[in-house]
Amino acid sequence: MIKTLIASTVVSLATIMLAFGDTAALAGTVECGAEIFVDTKLDADIDCRNDPGVDGIMIGAPGITLNLNGFTIIGESISGASGIFNDCCDDVTIKNGAISGFQDGVRIDGVADPVIKGVTFSDQVLSSIVVINSAGVLIKEIFISQPPGDGVNPAEAIRLANVNGATVKNATVDGGYFGLLSLGDPGIGGTGTATEILVKNSVFTNANHGIFLVRTLESRIVGNEVSDSKGIGIGLVEDSTGNIITLNISTGNDDVDMFHDEGSSPNEWINNTCDTSGGADIDCP
Numbered sequence: 001m002i003k004t005l006i007a008s009t010v011v012s013l014a015t016i017m018l019a020f021g022d023t024a025a026l027a028g029t030v031e032c033g034a035e036i037f038v039d040t041k042l043d044a045d046i047d048c049r050n051d052p053g054v055d056g057i058m059i060g061a062p063g064i065t066l067n068l069n070g071f072t073i074i075g076e077s078i079s080g081a082s083g084i085f086n087d088c089c090d091d092v093t094i095k096n097g098a099i100s101g102f103q104d105g106v107r108i109d110g111v112a113d114p115v116i117k118g119v120t121f122s123d124q125v126l127s128s129i130v131v132i133n134s135a136g137v138l139i140k141e142i143f144i145s146q147p148p149g150d151g152v153n154p155a156e157a158i159r160l161a162n163v164n165g166a167t168v169k170n171a172t173v174d175g176g177y178f179g180l181l182s183l184g185d186p187g188i189g190g191t192g193t194a195t196e197i198l199v200k201n202s203v204f205t206n207a208n209h210g211i212f213l214v215r216t217l218e219s220r221i222v223g224n225e226v227s228d229s230k231g232i233g234i235g236l237v238e239d240s241t242g243n244i245i246t247l248n249i250s251t252g253n254d255d256v257d258m259f260h261d262e263g264s265s266p267n268e269w270i271n272n273t274c275d276t277s278g279g280a281d282i283d284c285p
Contacts, residue, residue, distance in 0.1 A: 030057065037061040042071045042097065049101075052076045056102065059086035068097020068119065075102035082107040083124075086114065094119060104130045112136050121157075123147065128176075130159040137166035148208055148230070149177035156181050157207065164195045171202040179204035179226070184215030193217055199224060209233075210253065213240040213264075221245045229253040233274070236264040246270040258282050 030040060032048040035058040048056050056073040057066065066084065073083045083099035086092055087109040098120040099105040105121040105128040108114050113136040120143040121128035128144045131137050139158070149155025157176030160166055161183045173179045180199060186192035197219035203226075204210040210226035210233045213219065217240065226233040226248065233250035234257070236243060241264060250257040250272065257274035260267060265281050274284040 032056055034058070035060040036064065036066065039065045039067075041067040042069045045071045046073045048081065049074060049076045053081050055081045055085040056083040056099070057085075059084070059089050059092050062089040063091045064089070065093040065095065067095055068099075070097055072098040072100055073102075074100050086111060090114075093117070098122070099124075099128075104128075106130070108132070108134055108137075110134060114138070117141050119143075121145070125155065126153065127156045127159045129157070130161070131163055131166065132161045134163055135165045137163055139166070139168045139171065141170045142172070144171070144173045144176070146174070146176040148175050148206070154178065157204075159183070160194060160197060161185050162192075162194060163197065166196070167198045167200070168202060169198070169200040173202065173204045174206050176207045177209070178212050179207035179210045179229075180212070181209075182213045182216040182219065184217075195219065198222070204229075209235060210250065211235070212237070213243065214238050216240045216243065218242045219244075221248060223247045224249075226250040226257075227252045229255075231255045232259045233257040234259070236260040236267060236279075238263060240264040241267060243267045244270065245272060247272065249273045251275050258284065 032046055032051045033054040037060045080103045082104040083102040084106045090112040093115040096118045100122045103125045105124045107130050109132045111134050115138045117140045122145045128146050144157045146157040147155045154177035156178045157173045158180040182194045182197045184193035194216040195218050200222045202224050205228050207229050209231045210229045213236045215238050232255055233253035256276045256278045258277040260279035267281055269281050269283045272284050
């Protein structure tokens with residue numbers, strides 16, 4: 001009797017560990033619209049094209065990792081939904097897969113220390129990555145193919161709004177109304193400025209504007225390549241001051257390769273390469 005009870009207990013514990021301790025076992029249950037609370041590793045694509053308006057995956061707990069494991073979350077482009085949505089939870093990592101066809105690929109709002117790495121984005125309606133009112137952001141080793149959009153529907157590749165502390169590095173971005181927009185916007189509930197943004201060792205091509213800072217302070221644009229923009233390659237406007245722009249190559253942009261308006265001075269422009277520029281502070285051509 002005792003041996004039978006022990007054996008039964010061991011089987012029950014093993015079942016519990018399989019259900020809750022092994023995130024790969026959970027992967028099979030992840031469907032469009034799921035909210036996850038533990039580390040999760042996908043074992044198949046998630047197709048949301050028959051679920052318009054539904055976010056692909058919602059983050060429900062801090063400190064977890066969502067490993068896309070090489071798979072794709074696929075959306076319905078007219079739905080207004082996000083591939084991955086996190087408005088609650090700090091220290092969440094999203095990695096290693098693809099997101100296609102949503103309004104926003106990843107949307108993060110009001111959290112600290114989010115990480116996005118090794119993710120490929122394509123054909124989102126508004127932004128591949130949008131981060132709002134957050135801090136300690138890390139975005140690295142990503143690939144984005146984004147429609148260029150227009151002034152009404154901007155279709156930005158990366159949008160950082162009221163973010164204080166973000167690093168974007170080793171990114172490859174093709175398209176977008178902005179390749180990367182850092183925006184301090186008092187109209188969306190934040191402080192009205194963005195600070196300590198680092199954009200490093202990344203490539204931006206075929207955007208309307210490549211790297212664009214608006215009301216952004218104490219930030220660094222370092223070692224990037226920006227080309228074939230329809231407008232400005234690297235631009236600072238609306239009182240973006242105290243920034244360092246160095247070792248960038250910005251060439252072949254239709255309007256101007258590097259630009260700052262009258263209010264966006266002083267900034268340090270050091271050892272950059274460009275063919276055209278507008279603004280007294282700029283060190284090239």
